[in-house]
Amino acid sequence: MRQILLRIPVPGTEHVLTLYGYGAMLCLGFLLAILAAARRAKRLGQPPDVIYNAALFCFFGGLIGSRLFYVVQYGEHFRSVWDLVKIWEGGLTFYGGFLVAVLATVGYFLYARLPILYWLDIIAPSVALGEAFGRLGCFLNGCCYGGTCPAGLGFSWPAGSIPWEHYADVALAANNQGPADIGGAAGGAITGALATAWHAPAIFPAQLISFANAMLLFLVLAAMFRVKRRHGQIILSFVLLYGVSRFLLECLRADEADAYLLGLPTLLAALGQADAAGRLPLLTISQNLAIVMVAGSAAGLALVARSRRPQLQASYAPPPAPMADAAADAAAHASDPKLPQRRKERRP
Numbered sequence: 001m002r003q004i005l006l007r008i009p010v011p012g013t014e015h016v017l018t019l020y021g022y023g024a025m026l027c028l029g030f031l032l033a034i035l036a037a038a039r040r041a042k043r044l045g046q047p048p049d050v051i052y053n054a055a056l057f058c059f060f061g062g063l064i065g066s067r068l069f070y071v072v073q074y075g076e077h078f079r080s081v082w083d084l085v086k087i088w089e090g091g092l093t094f095y096g097g098f099l100v101a102v103l104a105t106v107g108y109f110l111y112a113r114l115p116i117l118y119w120l121d122i123i124a125p126s127v128a129l130g131e132a133f134g135r136l137g138c139f140l141n142g143c144c145y146g147g148t149c150p151a152g153l154g155f156s157w158p159a160g161s162i163p164w165e166h167y168a169d170v171a172l173a174a175n176n177q178g179p180a181d182i183g184g185a186a187g188g189a190i191t192g193a194l195a196t197a198w199h200a201p202a203i204f205p206a207q208l209i210s211f212a213n214a215m216l217l218f219l220v221l222a223a224m225f226r227v228k229r230r231h232g233q234i235i236l237s238f239v240l241l242y243g244v245s246r247f248l249l250e251c252l253r254a255d256e257a258d259a260y261l262l263g264l265p266t267l268l269a270a271l272g273q274a275d276a277a278g279r280l281p282l283l284t285i286s287q288n289l290a291i292v293m294v295a296g297s298a299a300g301l302a303l304v305a306r307s308r309r310p311q312l313q314a315s316y317a318p319p320p321a322p323m324a325d326a327a328a329d330a331a332a333h334a335s336d337p338k339l340p341q342r343r344k345e346r347r348p
Contacts, residue, residue, distance in 0.1 A: 002140050021140030026092075029133025030059065033126035040122050040225075046320055050112070050119065054105050058123075061104025062097035069096020094131060094246075095289050115311065115318050117232035117304075124235040125221040128242070132214035139207035146204030147254035154202040164200050166254070171198060204252040213245050228314045232304045236297045243293035246286055256284045 006019040034055045038048035070093045071084065105123070109116045138144040142162035146154065157163040217238065224234055250256070268276050283291075310316055 003142065005140075022137040022143075025133045025137030025140060029130040029137075030055075032133065033130035036129055037123050037126040040125070044122065045317065046122070050114065051123070053112075054108050054119070054123070057104040057108045058101045062101035063092075065100025066092035066094065066097030068100075069093045072096075092134075094134070095286060098127070115231065117235065117312065118318055121225075121228070121231055121234035124238045125218050128214050128217040128221060128238060131242075132211050132218065135207050135211040135214060139205070139211070143255065144207050144210070144253065145255050146206030146209075146252045148201045149204045149252075151202055154204045156200040156202050159200075163203060167200050167203075168198065203254070206249065206253045209252065210249055213249065217241055217245070230304045230307065230312050230314060231316070232312065233301065233314075236300045236304065239293050239297035240301065243290040243297065247290040247294075250284050250287045250290070253284075256286060 002021050004018055005021045005024055008017040008019070009015075010017060034051060037055075038051040041051050042048050067084070102120075105120070106116055109119055135144070142157065145157070145163035145166065148154075148167075220241070221234055221238055224237060228234060268274070268280075304312060311318075
C-alpha cells in the first residue's frame with residue numbers, strides 16, 4: 001500500500017503538492033486507454049480524433065457517474081461537501097462510471113452521427129485496460145479489499161490502512177469497544193495499542209486479482225477482433241464477461257455490504273410471501289448489477305447475431321468520420337489558399 005507516491009514542495013511557499021497513488025493510476029490508465037483505442041481506430045482506417053473527442057465525454061461522464069454511485073452506496077462516510085470532491089483519495093465505483101461514461105459517449109456519437117456499435121467495439125478493450133490500472137490504484141489506496149482467507153493465500157495490511165481499520169473495528173466490536181478510526185487522542189491510543197498487540201488477519205488480494213482479471217479481459221477483447229462477425233459483439237461481450245467475473249470476484253471482497261437479490265424481498269413481502277423473501281440469497285449491490293449486466297448483454301448479443309442489417313456485419317466498414325475530410329480540406333487549403341473547401345456534410 002502506498003497512498004501517497006510523492007510530495008513536491010512548492011518553492012518559496014509552505015505548500016506541498018501531493019501525488020496520490022490512486023489518482024496517479026487512474027490518470028495513467030485513462031491515458032493508456034485513449035492511446036490504445038486511438039491506435040486501433042487508426043489501424044481500422046478511422047481518424048483517432050474521434051477517440052480523443054469521445055475521451056472528453058467519457059472522462060467527465062465516468063468521473064461524475066462513479067462518484068455519484070459511490071456517494072449513494074456510502075453516503076454515511078461523507079461529513080462535508082469538500083469530502084465529495086476529494087476523489088484523489090479513492091471513492092469511485094466502476095459500475096456508476098461505466099454507465100454514465102457509456103451514455104455520455106453514445107451521446108457524442110449520436111451528435112456526430114457516427115455508427116455507435118462500431119465505435120463502442122473499438123473502445124471496449126480500452127475500458128478493460130483502464131479498469132486494470134484503476135484496480136492498481138485501489139491496491140495502492142487500500143480500498144476494495146478482500147475478505148479473510150486461509151494462511152498462505154493472502155497477506156496482512158499494515159496498521160492504519162483501510163483494510164486494517166476495517167478488521168480492527170470488527171475485532172473491537174467483538175469485545176464491545178469503539179471503532180479504531182474514531183480519531184483524536186482516544187482513537188490514536190486504540191490504534192497504537194492494537195498495532196502492537198493485535199495482528200490483522202490475512203485477506204485475499206482482491207485488488208490484484210481484479211487487476212489480473214481486467215488485463216485478461218483486455219487481451220481477450222483485443223483477440224476477438226480477429227473472429228468478430230457483427231459490430232457490437234466486442235462491447236456486449238465485455239459487459240457479459242465483466243458481469244460474470246465481477247459477480248465471482250465479489251465473493252472475495254469484504255468492503256461492500258450485502259443486499260437482497262434485485263429487490264425481490266420487497267415484492268414478495270407485498271404479495272404476502274415474507275417467509276420466501278427471507279430465504280433469498282444475500283448478494284452485494286455489485287452482484288445485483290452484475291446479474292442485470294449479464295442478462296442484458298446476453299440478450300443484446302442474441303439480437304446482434306440474428307440481425308441481417310448490412311451495417312452490423314463485420315465486413316461493413318463505415319467511411320472515415322467527417323472530421324477526417326474536414327481536416328484534410330483544412331490542410332490542403334492551408335497549403336494552397338486558392339483551393340476551394342468542400343461544404344461540411346453530415347453523414348446519416
